[in-house]
Amino acid sequence: MAFLARIYVTPRADVLDPQGGAVTHGLHSLGFEEVTDVRIGRYLEVRLAGDDRAAAQTRVTAMCERLLANTVVEDFRFELDALGDDR
């Protein structure tokens, strides 16, 4: 048994995201005028061993807080999928 954590790290709402701003402009130039905002973050897939979902949840949260996200400027969330033995 194992888990796959799909982790999304995004700039916090109060943090200027100039890259997202540039992409918003680009989309507008291409005619996607309905776009009101783009925020660019980071997506990570972390595979971990174990069979206890609650424990994995706690561990992944700790990984995000200690290293994967800088909570001064970034928010994180994740989904935890159980992986079968064949993967």
Add this chain to the structure above:
Amino acid sequence: MKAAVVVLPGSNCDHDCLHVLRDVLGVDARFVWHKERELPPVDLVVLPGGFSYGDALRAGAIARFAPIMEAVAAHAERGKLVFGICNGFQILTEAGLLPGALLRNRDQHFICQDVRLKVEHTRSALTRTTGGRHVLTMPVAHGEGRYHIDKDGLSRLEGEGQVLFRYLEDDDSVGQTAGINGSLAAIAGIMNARGNVFGMMPHPERAAEPLVGGPAHGGANTDGRLLFEGLLHQAEGAR
């Protein structure tokens, strides 16, 4: 004063810092490799610029877990001096030894040029010898130098006089954000509340002797030397 310059994989200003400390100021300085777990008995630890661990994940994010960093934190805890320059500043914020964070420059590209810095006050070890010089010139060389901190954090920094340097605009004004990289409150350098841990994005070690400092103030620029001298005086005075 005795000083240590930490060498991380990807440091590229370590030799410059050692040179300024040892050859320009005559300080007993040595390198300390990142895999060491103990520091030699020193007054000052310098975390130099560069791209430690290739800036993987975020600048400074991996370096903060380098084996030597626990000793650096303990050194700071004892009230001894720590000075992070550029990547060193990024590492100190990631390690929580300084508040805030350094984000990708507002205009997304790497910036390498001289900047003019407004010195906020001289009541710090780093700025104590800059008396009478309200503006210092030295280069920046960074892609991730946009200082950010939340509102409460900024109030604390300002209230406690922890902001040491701000980027000056061409018209000598200080912007709400720095024109050069978008730093909040134009912040270029800060210290911790206790006043023994310092971080700045500009490079004083690259403007510390006439041969390489370039021109400024109608002569050769050695403004950076003043900051190292301040730390030296502080350490000598503390003995």
